Amino acid sequence: MSRLFIAEKPSLGRAIAAVLPRPHKNNNGYIETGNGDIVTWCIGHLLEQVEPDAYDEKYKKWNMVDLPILPEQWQLTPRKSAKQQLSVVRKLAKQATDIVHAGDPDREGQLLVDEVIDYVKVSATKKAKIQRLLISDLNPSAVKRALSAMRSNRDFIPLSVSALARSRADWLYGMNMTRAYTLLGQKGGYKGVLSVGRVQTPVLGLVTRRDDEIANFVPKPFYEVFALIPYQDNDIRARWKPSPACEPHQDEDGRILNRKLCENVVARIKGQPAEVTESERKETRQSAPLPYSLSALQIDAAKRFNMSAADVLATCQALYEKHKVITYPRSDSRYLPVEHFKQANDVCKAIKTTSTELSQACEGANTSLKSKAWNDKKVDAHHAIIPTPKGVNPASLSGGEAKIYQLIARQYLMQFYPAAIYSEAKLVFTITGGTFIAKGRQLMNAGWRELLGRDDKNKDDDLADKVPPLEKGTVLTCREGEIKDKMTEPPKAFTEATLLQAMTGIGRFVSDASLKKILRDTDGLGTEATRAGIIEILFKRQLLKREGKNIHATDAGRGLIYALPTESTYPDMTAHWEHQLQDMADKKCAYKPFMDALQLQVSTLMDKVKTSDVPPSLRALKSPEFKKGGTKKRKYTKRKTTKR
Numbered sequence: 001m002s003r004l005f006i007a008e009k010p011s012l013g014r015a016i017a018a019v020l021p022r023p024h025k026n027n028n029g030y031i032e033t034g035n036g037d038i039v040t041w042c043i044g045h046l047l048e049q050v051e052p053d054a055y056d057e058k059y060k061k062w063n064m065v066d067l068p069i070l071p072e073q074w075q076l077t078p079r080k081s082a083k084q085q086l087s088v089v090r091k092l093a094k095q096a097t098d099i100v101h102a103g104d105p106d107r108e109g110q111l112l113v114d115e116v117i118d119y120v121k122v123s124a125t126k127k128a129k130i131q132r133l134l135i136s137d138l139n140p141s142a143v144k145r146a147l148s149a150m151r152s153n154r155d156f157i158p159l160s161v162s163a164l165a166r167s168r169a170d171w172l173y174g175m176n177m178t179r180a181y182t183l184l185g186q187k188g189g190y191k192g193v194l195s196v197g198r199v200q201t202p203v204l205g206l207v208t209r210r211d212d213e214i215a216n217f218v219p220k221p222f223y224e225v226f227a228l229i230p231y232q233d234n235d236i237r238a239r240w241k242p243s244p245a246c247e248p249h250q251d252e253d254g255r256i257l258n259r260k261l262c263e264n265v266v267a268r269i270k271g272q273p274a275e276v277t278e279s280e281r282k283e284t285r286q287s288a289p290l291p292y293s294l295s296a297l298q299i300d301a302a303k304r305f306n307m308s309a310a311d312v313l314a315t316c317q318a319l320y321e322k323h324k325v326i327t328y329p330r331s332d333s334r335y336l337p338v339e340h341f342k343q344a345n346d347v348c349k350a351i352k353t354t355s356t357e358l359s360q361a362c363e364g365a366n367t368s369l370k371s372k373a374w375n376d377k378k379v380d381a382h383h384a385i386i387p388t389p390k391g392v393n394p395a396s397l398s399g400g401e402a403k404i405y406q407l408i409a410r411q412y413l414m415q416f417y418p419a420a421i422y423s424e425a426k427l428v429f430t431i432t433g434g435t436f437i438a439k440g441r442q443l444m445n446a447g448w449r450e451l452l453g454r455d456d457k458n459k460d461d462d463l464a465d466k467v468p469p470l471e472k473g474t475v476l477t478c479r480e481g482e483i484k485d486k487m488t489e490p491p492k493a494f495t496e497a498t499l500l501q502a503m504t505g506i507g508r509f510v511s512d513a514s515l516k517k518i519l520r521d522t523d524g525l526g527t528e529a530t531r532a533g534i535i536e537i538l539f540k541r542q543l544l545k546r547e548g549k550n551i552h553a554t555d556a557g558r559g560l561i562y563a564l565p566t567e568s569t570y571p572d573m574t575a576h577w578e579h580q581l582q583d584m585a586d587k588k589c590a591y592k593p594f595m596d597a598l599q600l601q602v603s604t605l606m607d608k609v610k611t612s613d614v615p616p617s618l619r620a621l622k623s624p625e626f627k628k629g630g631t632k633k634r635k636y637t638k639r640k641t642t643k644r
Contacts, residue, residue: 004096005039005133006089006113008103011321013041015138016102019147029088038092042103046086046116047076049171064183068176068606070599074168076119090120099126101153102133105382106330107585108529110156111163132156136328136382138320139390162585169577169598173198176602177568180609181560181618188614191623194560195541198574199526200534201561204543205569206502206509207494208553208561217490222255223262224484227429227436229274229476231468236476238274238429238436240265259483266481269431276474278428285421288414288448290334290373291384294528295504297407302497305403306549309500309532315404316385323397324390325354326408328382330529335378336386341370344416346389351409353391355402358409361451365416373415386412410451417448425467431478440467493550496535503531510572525571525578542624555621562617565605 007013013031017024021034030040052059052069054077059069078086093099099122103109117127130153135146177196185194225240242249242256249258256262292300294316298309307315316329344367352362373384387409397405421444429436443449470476494502502509503525526534538544543557553561561569583589 003037003098004092005100005102007041008109010041013039015143019140019143029085040089040092043082043085046082048079050075050077062179068602093120093122099130100133101130105134105136107159107163110159114160137388138324139388158587159585161591162581165591166581172602184614185618188618190621202571204557205561208558211552214490219487222486223259225262225265226482227269227478228480229478236438238438241435262483269478269481272432272478274429274431274476274478276470276472277430279472280426282424285419287419291386291411293332293334299497299500310536313532315400327386329385331382332528334384335375336373336383337379338374338376341374347387350389350391351387355406361413365413367416369416371415414448420447420449421445427467438467495549506571506575512572559617559621563615
């Protein structure tokens with residue numbers, strides 16, 4: 001036997017086998033090819049972390065005195081449904097002379113196959129020779145290209161170590177905190193599981209705090225003042241900019257709270273000269289947005305189609321594995337390898353075949369234009385989600401698949417359209433010593449915005465009145481002033497789209513200013529592959545609920561957040577983890593110091609819980625209800641805890 005390819009999923013295994021020499025022989029769990037190569041596969045995770053009672057029988061029963069649970073020697077166990085396939089992989093790995101790691105091109109995919117290779121005890125000599133095959137497009141031409149560009153699997157050890165640290169850290173934190181707070185809840189009479197995770201809990205915290213802000217919001221009046229200055233057949237509307245002397249009459253956002261002050265300004269400026277003291281006109285260019293990462297796609301799909309993050313991911317998997325019309329979907333990258341640029345014409349042809357709605361957009365695409373999306377320095381294991389050069393009959397796609405494909409394809413086509421060009425104008429008037437500013441913005445050339453619907457095309461435009469080209473020193477007359485009475489509004493409840501945006505833009509929600517800066521460019525709460533699942537877990541555990549498009553915390557969710565230590569409910573801690581895990585992947589940070597610090601943190605948290613009373617927020621909570629005919633409610637001792 002020459003080589004054994006270990007793919008992450010059967011679909012990927014079949015795609016690899018398809019480009020290897022024939023004849024092929026299909027066996028139970030693997031494919032033999034004409035040149036002696038064998039392709040086998042995992043079925044997602046073949047292995048999983050063992051339950052606590054595998055370390056000690058006493059952990060079968062949940063007791064506060066037994067916490068924290070800190071495994072000395074970590075153990076994995078075969079998933080029940082995967083035992084047969086694992087034995088297939090073990091047998092083939094022993095017979096193979098060379099092994100090719102063909103996990104998905106991300107941190108999780110790297111660990112998933114690496115841990116199987118370790119578990120089946122591949123020899124050190126064989127392990128040192130393992131090659132890494134990175135596939136992000138299941139079509140034959142792309143698989144062939146990937147086969148010609150394999151790398152040593154050793155290059156990806158830091159990625160695997162980072163994923164391993166993440167997995168074990170999630171287990172340690174989630175297992176101990178969930179048991180501790182479920183036991184506290186039980187003391188208070190709550191019969192459900194109070195699930196705690198280093199990612200899910202800060203997400204629940206975001207929603208709870210937003211709900212509280214809305215509930216406690218007290219609207220306040222504020223005012224805006226405009227000078228109406230006639231010019232030709234129109235009025236120029238210039239907004240008053242209060243001087244520093246007016247600060248006592250403004251809130252922290254600069255809104256004016258004193259109506260009498262506004263009335264005084266209006267009275268002063270009526271009929272007075274309005275001199276142009278500053279005049280500015282400029283042309284600005286707006287480049288096309290980058291192709292999609294999974295989160296960016298989920299956010300847009302939630303806004304446009306009200307699709308849940310989980311539905312978008314499932315749809316993407318079908319487009320990738322079943323139809324082969326998009327590249328690997330669980331990507332956090334929005335950039336493309338330069339080598340992909342030469343496929344542009346073929347991809348455009350495929351889009352035209354697959355989506356009749358985008359035919360015109362394909363005709364208008366200039367495939368000689370190269371946007372900033374093509375950048376090798378910003379691409380590693382995976383790249384942005386784009387269409388493949390394979391077209392299919394539009395009728396073969398479901399309604400949801402067609403919608404998601406069109407979003408991905410349109411975003412790709414935008415890369416071959418020129419920048420949108422705006423004309424921006426600004427006039428500053430001085431009237432009786434006061435400053436009044438008029439601004440205008442007009443779309444002159446739509447460029448890539450042509451591909452947006454009519455509403456979207458103009459959504460970024462400032463709807464202020466047009467500002468005429470006046471020279472500095474021009475003096476007009478202010479006819480009158482105008483006061484706009486306004487009321488402050490509460491923040492909006494989270495929706496699927498805005499919650500995903502919050503999870504990816506985590507820096508805005510952390511309380512530590514230094515961490516805020518570090519996190520601007522990191523991947524936020526959770527990963528591209530896990531965010532949808534994290535939100536769904538919170539619904540399943542009845543800690544979050546949907547009301548129309550809006551997402552709110554349940555009473556149990558709020559009670560849990562109020563009971564937990566503050567640091568567990570904010571993104572700071574998990575953000576700090578993510579930063580260290582990324583450093584681990586980049587060889588800047590080691591596994592042991594990270595895990596040692598975490599064990600100490602978990603031990604400290606458990607000591608605090610053990611000496612605390614049942615928090616008031618966990619008393620008299622209504623226990624969760626389960627639908628009739630569904631899964632029966634199990635005792636809390638039997639429920640599995642979440643890892644995140």
